[in-house]
Amino acid sequence: MGTNAKRSALWLCLGAGFITLLDQSVFVLAVPAMSSSLNADSGSVQWILAAYSLAFGVALVPAGRLGDIVGRRTLFIAGISVFGASSLLGGLATEPSWVIVARLLQGLGAGTLNPQVLGLLQDVYSGHERAKALGAYAAAGGSAAVCGPLIGGLVLSLGDPSIAWRILFLANVPLVLVLVPLAFALLPRPTARREPGKTSVDILGALLLGSVVVASLIPTIYGAGIVAVTSLAVGAAALLAFAGWEVLYHRRGKTPLLSSALATSKGYALGTVVALCQFGVGAGMAAVTSFHFLSGTGMAPLAAAAILAPQAAGMLLASTFSWRYLARYKRAGIVVALLASLATLAAKDLFVQHFDAATAALAVAAVGLLQGIATGLVVAPNQTLTLGHAPAGAAGVAAGFYQLSQRFAAALCSAAAAGMFLQAHGAVTGQAAKEAFHQGIVLCCILLGAALVAGGLDWLREARSPGNASAAVVVSITEVTTAALAPAAVEPVAEGPTAGGTRRSDVTEPADA
Secondary structure (H helix, E strand, C coil), rough: CCCCHHHHHHHHHHHHHHHHHHHHHHHHHHHHHHHHEEEEEEEHHHHHHHHHHHHHHHHHHHHHHHHHCCCCCHHHHHHHHHHHHHHHHHHCCCCHHHHHHHHHHHHHHHHHHHHHHHHHHHCCHHHHHHHHHHHHHHHHHHHHHHEEEEEEEHHHCCCCHHHHHHHHHHHHHHHHHHHHHHHHHHHCCCCCCCCCCCCCCCCHHHHHHHHHHHHHHHHHHHHCCCCHHHHHHHHHHHHHHHHEEEEEEHHCCCCCCCCHHHHCHHHHHHHHHHHHHHHHHHHHHHHHHHHHHHHHHHCCHHHHHHHEEEEEHHHHHHHHHHHHHHHHHHHHHHHHHHHHHHHHHHHHHHHHHHHHHHHHHHHHHHHHHHHHHHHHHHHHHHHHHHHHHHCCCCCCHHHHHHHHHHHHHHHHHHHHHHHHEEEECCCCCCCHHHHHHHHEEEEEEHHHHHHHHHHHHHHHHHHHHHHHHHHHHHHCCCHHHHHHHCCCCCCCCCCCCCCCCCCCCCCCCCCCC
C-alpha cells in the first residue's frame, strides 16, 4: 500500500475504534435517565450495564481468530455493521429488554471490530511506523475515555433526558453509514494466507467460555437464592467442560482458545489477576459514582460527568511516562501504585460520608485525578510485564485472554456495584445513597486487595529469578508508551488478538527504529 492509502486506512481504523470505545464510556451516565424513561427494574439496569462489556469480551478471541482466516476487512465491516444496526435498535427501544438485546449486539459488534482494527494496523504497518500507528489508536481510545462522560453529560443536560439517552444511541447510526462504504473502499482486500493446521476456530470453546461468564454474572443481578445457586452450578460445570474440551481440542492438533503452556505460566496468571481486579475497580466505581451523584444527590448529568473526567485524564497523563516508571521500579512499582489507588478509594468514601454533596463532588473529582494517576502507573506496566511472560508462540492468545479477563471484570463489577446501589437506594434518601456508595467502595477495596496479593506474589517470584524479570522489561520505549496510552476503555495493544498466537505482540517485541 502507498503512503496515502496507509494513512486513509489508519484514520478509518481510528474512527471505528473511537466510536465503539466512546460508546462504552458515554453510556454509563445515560442509564438512570433510560431506566426512568422505560420503568426498568434493578435487574434490567444491571443487565444493561453489564451487557456491552460481557458481549465485547466474549467476542474478542474468536473474532480475532476468525479475522485471520476470512480476512480482517470482512470482519471489520461485519462488526461495524452490527454495531450500527444495534444502535438503531437501542435508540428505538420501548422496553428494557430491547435495550439489553441492543447492548449485547453492540458489544458483539465492537468485540468483533476491535481485533480487526489492531490486526489491520499491524498488517498495514511495520517496524517504527507500526508502533506509531498503534500509539495513535491507543491515544484515540484514551481520548474516548476522557470525552465520553463529558459528551454524555452535555447531551443529557441540554435536552429532555427521556429523549437524550436515545440520541446517544442513534448518533452512532450516521457515523456507521459513513464508515461502512469507506471500509469497502479503503481497507486492503484479504490475501490468501491459510496455513495447514492453523485455520481452526474453537467455536465450542468460545461458547463454553461465554457460558461461564454469563453464569458468573447472574448471581450479582438476582442475588442469593435458587437462581444464583443453579447459575453457579451451571458455571462450574461449564468451566470443567471448557477445560476438558481445550485439552481434547489441543490433542487433535488444533489451536484451542487457552493453551496449557499459557495456563501454567505463573507470571502471566498473576499479572492477569491484577488486570482483572484493576479493570473491575474502574468499571464498578464508574457505575456507583454515577448512580450516587445522579440519582442519590440529584446532580445534573454534566456535573456528574465532570466528576468522572479527572480520573480518565489522570490515567492518560500518567500513562505517558509509565514506561520510565516500569523501567525503574518493575513489579514493585505496580504494587506501590496499587496501594496508592487503595488509599484514594478510602479517601473518596470519607468525603462522601462526611461532607455535603457539593463539597464531596469536588473532593471526589480531585481524588479521582490522583486515582487516575495511580491507575495509569498500573495498567500499561502490568500489561507489559504480563504479556512478556507469555510462552513463545502464544502472544496472540495471551493478549486475547488478558482482554477477556478485563471485560469479564467490567461486566461483573458494574452489575454488582449498580446492584448494591439500586437495592440500598430503595427509598431514595441521601443516607441510603451514601450507604450504597460505601458498599461499592468496599467491593472495590476487596478487588484491589486481591490485586495487591497477586502483584506481591509476582514481585516475590521475580525477586527469586531476577533474570526473567529483567527480560520481561526489555521492550522499546516507543512500544511501552503505546501500551501505556491504553487506559481502561482501551484494549491492550496486541496482535489480533488471535487464538493462533503465531506472531508476537508489538507490546513485547522491539520496533525497527
